[in-house]
Amino acid sequence: MTKYTVIGAGAMGLGYGVLMQERTANTVDxxxxxxxxxxxxxxxxxxxxxxxxxxxHMVPVNISYPEDYTGDPDVWIIFVKQMQLADVLKRCAPLFKAHQYVFSAMNGMGHIDKISNYFPDEHIVGGTAMIATVLNGPGDVDFMGAARAGEMHMVNKTEHNDETTQQIFTDFKDAGMGPIMTENFMGTLMSKVVFNAVTNTLCSMFEITMGQFIEYPGVKDMTIQLMNESFDACERAGIHLVETRQEEVASVDYVSRVANPYHYPSMYQDFSKGRPTEVDYINGYIAKIGREHDYVCRTHEFITHEVHMAELMRKYKKQPAEQTQPVSQA
Known part of the structure; x- marks a missing residue:
């Protein structure tokens, strides 16, 4: 039996922890x-x-602030917003011990560098999660889609999937998360980043579900344009994604049209509640990789600015119509 502790009781943290608690013999805090x-x-x-x-239904769980927690897990599962992770890890640092492993499948990129400040490479397992969850409010999580229909990828940072990594894989499988083991660390993580750089970002800007998004006839062309920039940047950086360009384009269509048509991506959930989005760690990260390797991802850079502009413009959204200025004919 493995002892797990989830850092972050948001949509994904609760999703992973509750499934692990309800479907396996492992203990979860x-x-x-x-x-x-x-x-x-x-x-x-x-x-x-x-x-x-x-x-x-109500699922009893054990939750603590970092300063109050006295447990000693075998594996930490981390799901925290990228912008908050450094501070959360600092508060949790006294709890980290040499024997412990950590798994994280957070959206975007940047979390692995921060986690690496506290854990050796061989104890870090990264991953991606195509498991849709929504946080209706504090302590209220909603799984979206059919049970056991989700899928995730995972790999040890060293790309050597040792015994503990294999045990984590088995536990995730028993919990019905559909894990797939790979041997390509950056290629695995970036495969989700390039997916989110299409669906999360565009759905958030237009405040639509993935099913509504896929209705637009031009979505395939938009997806191909963004994917080509993503793959070009990654290839110049020596990152080989675990899926091809064509597979990623097909995945956007399938997940939006069939798997999760009624789902609002996580970025929208932040955007709609007035919180900062993680666009800098998704489209912005792809653009950063490109510029570091003499390739300008013009569309990703433009979209990053668009999302930040949309964030800023939220303050005008609820302005009464009678207070708005007339539209110029110019």
Whole structure:
């Protein structure tokens, strides 16, 4: 039996932790720094769990602030927003021990560098998650789509999948997360980044579901344009993605049209609640790789600016119509 502790009781953290707790014999704790989450879960005695807004039930969980936690897990599971990760890791640092491993499948890129400040490479397992969850509110998570229909990739940072990495894989499989083991660390992580650089970003700007997004006839052309820039930048950086350009384009279509048509991507969930998005760690990260290797990802750079502009313009969204200025004919 493996002892897991999840850092971050948001949509994905609760998703992974609850599935692990409900479907396997492993023990699971949660650690979070967000007071509404910790206090709500403590007050209600657990987490409300639904699937597609149905069958809502309470799952008892053990949650603590980092300063109050006394557990000693075998594996940490980290799902924290990129912008908050450095501070959260600093608060959790006294809890980290030499024997422990860490798994993270956070959106975007940048988290592995921060995690590497606390764990050796051989104890870091990175991954991607095509498992849709929505946080309705503190302590209230909703799984989207059919049970056990999700998929994820995972790989040890050293690209040598040792015994503990294999055990984590087995536990994720038993929990119904559909894990796939790879031997290509950066190629695995970037395969999700380039996917999110299409669906998360565009759905967020237009505040639409993935199913609504795929209705537009020009989506395939837009996807190909963004994917070509992503792959060109990665190839110049010596990163070989685990999927081809054609497979990534097909994945955008399938996930949007068939797997999760009613799903709002996680970036939208931040955007709609007035929080900063992770666009700098997704489209912005791809653009950064490109510029570091003498290749300008003009579309990704433009979209990064567009998302930040949309974030800024949220302050005008609820302005009453009678207070708006007339539109010029120019």
């Amino acid at each position: 949660f650690v979070d720094t967000w007071k509404p989450s910790v206090e709500t879960i403590k007050e209600q005695g657990g987490v409300w769990v639904s699937r597609d807004h149905k069958d809502k």
